[in-house]
Amino acid sequence: MSAVLNGPVYADVPTPTFQPGPAGTHITIRGLTKYFAGWPLYENFDLDIPKHKIVSVFGPNGCGKSTLINMIAGLIPIDSGEILFDGKSLKDTKIGYVFQNYREAMFPWMRTIDNIAYPLKLEGRSKAEVDRRMEELVASFDVKFDLKRYPYELSGGQQQTASIMRALAPNPEVLFLDEPFSALDFEMTLFIREKLQEVFMKTGTTMLLVSHDLEEAVYLADQVLLLTKRPTKVAEILDYGDARPRTLETLSSASFVAMKKLSLEIFQREVRR
Template sequence: MNSVVDFSHVQHEPPAVPAAERAHITVRGLHKAFGGVPVYSDFNLDLPKGRVTCVFGPNGCGKSTLINMIAGLIPHDAGDILFDGKTLQQTTIGYVFQNYREALFPWMRAIDNIRYPLKLKGMSEADCDARVQELIESFDVRFDLNRYPYEFSGGQQQLISIMRALAPHPEVLFLDEPFSALDYEMTLFIREKLQEIFQATGVTMIVVSHDLEEAVYLANHILLLTKRPTRVADNVFFDAARPRDLRTLSSDAFVRTKARCLDIFQNEVRK
């Protein structure tokens, strides 16, 4: 399942990954309905390996539903989802939730929240401590992780959530609107840290975003979805050099890519 399958002959389902890219996540024949109303029906998708994919589309189209099915948080009714040809159970993933206040275990200190997935993997205390210290240094954390989640600001809680998601060295990192509840200063900080993580590790990232500028800025691949029943409207690729900065936002390539995505999005919304 590592090879890229060309579905270009299938109506309404353009191939997600160009021939030069390697698919990391393959979705075939996905079905999902709520209350008998289909959200996804015979849905096929390829997501590229070692790239940042941002998922964008109309409200209610099922962006979070899609990544939650891929990540195994909610069941799908039918279809196959594979990671480099492996099942989810054979794959290490990390997940950063939108609602960080509910995502962290309130009865655990922050440092124990970060250690949690490592303990699930059966790592020794020494190895857990070493990995946590590595993350602390990577994020330049200067607050006391021996405190409880409710003692931190929202931005600090989300940072702890990201550190926990990264702790087990995930093959795929899912982020569901990770900036939506953060102030602008913390959004900029987390956004740049995610860039650093991607450059350092090459981990495949799947990000749900409701902000088109943010999506294009972060992404190599923008997955644009339609209204329900949800299909792939188009796939837009943006390979500006990293690290990206304010100059990226004013570059001709960025402006063209954002305009193309906006045109596709508006066409869907007006249907």
């Protein structure tokens, strides 16, 4: 009894209520905390990611760009916090993920076409549905290579094209792209960049893109999310509203150049801090 009477007195601290993001928010991140080996990478990190937009994540080396999208995509567990998609949890949300290393992303024992159709089969779609979706994807990606080949028989660009098709096959609500162009040559980078923009203009799929290349990050983005060094915070969020489709001419337009310059200034400020 005395243990109960003399026990610690807890103040009546209200538990913080979940603060939803502004209208148009797709992904709400609240109180996200992640430590690696006892060191904080993210601590009490909040972010709202808008719906039907492409958000490019940019920041100093090792600040946690990949870890951030991997935590949102559920590939890396978080220590604490909450991540909701339109108020739903990840398990009720359809997502797609494109890896930097396309060579390890595809099942080598499956033909390319079966790799692409795999998520549809996993969803239990009928053969007719799978065939219809595959035809749509092949047409929209203007595929000129033989999808009956095994992934290792294709060029790097063809493999990355196939892995983007696979990620898009089930019409995800969110597409995550971790350095999707970094292992590609320039010609293939341009091709895939245009394809992604076309898909985005047609479907409005929310996309989160990690890129080391500032030009590429800005070119595709509606919003550039600039991060600080770790423990990582939002340095700034810049809106970039140039009309789509963006083209090679966009790269020399005054608004694009100004956006790139401003992003670079913020990036350098954070690197030197």
